[in-house]
Amino acid sequence: MEKNNDFVKQITKKSENLSKWYIDVIKKAKLADYSPMKGMMVIRPYGYEIWELIKGNLDRMFKETGHRNAYFPLFIPESLLKKEAEHVKGFAPEVAWVTIGGNEVLKEKLAIRPTSEAIICSMYSKWIKSWRDLPLLINQWANIVRWEKVTKPFLRTTEFLWQEGHTVHSSYEEAEEETLKILDIYKTFAEKYLAIPVIPGLKSENEKFAGALKTYCIEALMPDGKALQMGTSHNLAQNFSKAFNIRFENKKQKIEYAWQTSWGVTTRLIGALIMAHGDDSGLILPPEISPFQTVIIPIAKGNRKQDILSEAKKIYDKLKKNKIRSFLDDRDSYTPGWKFSEWELKGVPVRIEIGPKDVEKKQLVLVNRINRKKIFVKQDNLLITLKKLLKEIQIDLFKRAKDFRENNTNSVEGFDELTETIETKRGFIKTGWCGSNKCEIQVKEKVSATIRVIINEKNSNSKKCAVCGKKAKHTVLFAKSY
RNA sequence: CGGGGCGUAGCGCAGUCUGGUAGCGUAUCGGUUUUGGGAACCGAGGGUCGGAAGUUCGAAUCUUCUCGCCCCGACCA
Known part of the structure; x- marks a missing residue:
């Protein structure tokens, strides 16, 4: 009985078929679901909560480095999109167009943004006059549409969520410095929060962003041996400023085209997160980015039921007070065993069990999602032990992924x-x-x-x-x- | 966009070859007993068989078209 670790039924084994496992986990863990439109998915609350944690942390890092958020329109007139030749050539095959508004055929068709350089640059040309206006450091959180032929939840969908930074500088060197600064933020975020080791570097001419001078990226290796681009940071040099006429008067009183960057990460990060860490039982989420860092499962037996439930509630309140994201699963309709499997599938890093024996001994059982190892801890020591365990899991996940990459x-x-x-x-x-x-x-x-x-x-x-x-x-x- | 596969109850599937009016497991709902690795029993509900057209007395089943999903390629975050 203790030999059989196949607790979770109904999902394909990760080792047998990664693609099938990936889809199974997304649906069973309720991260996302297919919508009636081809290639478009619904991000369900549990999946969206992961995105909110990604967003929250990155947003803080951007703001700490002087960036501010803004919002630009969803539509881009065809004439604007066409201004930078390489750019339009690169994106043309995957742009969706709006041709009718209400009952009228539009005089000029509108692209649903596949990326926002064009619309943003058209505004920047109005806003920037002097070296004193620079640097301009703007980011936006938005949705994007690219008419992809083959789609896969999170990894490539027709519509996706992302952030796109668009900055303007007074020299090439400063733009390059910004490009690398963001690349470093992406790397830090991927490794520290998502626990996915990445390799930063430059793209070849072949692979670079349409319209960029240089494209930097962070690349990760997935369990099937395929690489996944997790973020890009472009030095656009003067390609767009020339196309969109973004000019400023420099300190030497000369008119000069501005130097720009753009950079982004998308909901694809969630796809990377799923694949990088999960196992045959389902997801494993790094504590830093898990909607619930712990789940408390009361084992409410017989006449001790009320007793145990109120103890569990106390634990929950204590964790909440200490800003540890947790969920008290006191549903009566499911057995503890069912809940164990369910929360393993959902990847919660630490499970806390509390039953009659534990209440008697004033202890709790902590279970590590990675290896199911149990730690018996006195209630008074809960916070210290739990925090340590969460840290350990975060580190172990990174180490596991890094070992895999090095071995491959x-x-x-x-x-x-x-x-x-x-x-x-x-x-x-x-x-x-x-x-x-x-x-x-x-x-x-x-x-x-x-x-x-x-x-x-x-x-x-x-x-x-x-x-x-x-x-x-x-x-x-x-x-x-x- | 090329090659292959699949669409039947929320999910997983059988039935299609050989046409006769839809079934299994699980989930759901009500009740009772339960609860330390997906509980047991009793009872109940749920499907215009992906969609459209055709053949036929009769279509889940045969024919044509169409939409969607998955896998393998080519293209992309």
Whole structure:
């Protein structure tokens, strides 16, 4: 009986089929559900609460670095979207258009924003006149529509939620500094809050944002060996300021085009969170970002029922007072065993059990979601032990994910070894690259893997390009990607 | 957007080949006893078989079209 750990029924095993497991968990844990429109999902309260925690923490980090929130329109007139040539070329295939308003056919069709550079830049050109107006540091939390062909809840949906920062600076160097500052915030957030280790770096020309000079990103490795881009930060240089006429008078009294950045993360982060940490029993949420850090399950037996319930309520109040997000599951219609499985499926990191024996001994049972290890703790020591356990779980999840990434990162030399490793092992493939578009495409055509991130911009320790054999300019990570 | 698979009760499925008026498990609702790993018993409700058109005396079942979802590719956060 104690041998069988298959407590949760009705979800596919993560080890057997990650995709199926992923969908099962999302539906059974009530994170999201499909809507009547293709590729559009409903984010249910439990899923949205995770987003609120992501949003709250990132928002604080943005504000601490001087950014302010604003809100721009959902629609972008076609003429504005077309102003930056590369930009419109990149997004055209996935834009949804509004052509009728009320009963009238519109004179100019309106794009539902696939990203907001165009509308925001058109406003910036009105607002910015002098170096004294800079830097301008604005972020917006918004929804976005991209008409994707293949969708998957959280990872790629037709409509998604995100934040997009759009900043304006008086020099290239300052814009570059901002781009890297945000990249660092993203990395810190991913690792400290989501407990997902990421690799920061530059995108290749092939993979960069339409309209950017340089695109930086953070990349994570998922359990199936595919890479997931978790955030991007672009140095737009003067590409958009020239297209949208954002000019300022600099300190030398010369008119100059402004230097810009843009950056974003999306509800995709929730998808990463689900895949990175979960197991055969369901989700495992890092304490920092879990809607409930603990769930209290009273085992209300026989004539001790009232007794136990009131003790459980006291524990709940105590945790609430100490700002530990918890849920008291005192529903009478489910048995304790059912609740254990349910909350494991929902990924709550610590379960607190309180039954007749515990009330007698003035103790509680804490159960770690990662390994189901039980800790018996005196009621007086609850806070200290619980806080320690939550910290431990946060760290363990990060460590687990990092070990996985390291075990699935292989260094290779030469085209054959590169393509063979991708085919047989997947994961990140570290190798030298000469910097040519042609070499990257050659790999893509053979094994459909691309350069996820350039991790060493300057030199590559005299390695050779894995494809052409010429001297390598960069060290890069190849991978298949989401 | 190409190749493959699937849409029948909230969920998981059988029934489709061979046409005859819809069933199983689970969940739900009411009641009683229960509660330390998805409780037991008694009773009840719930489906225009994804949608449309056609063939037929008769369609979940056959034909055509269409919508959606999943998997594998190509494209993207």
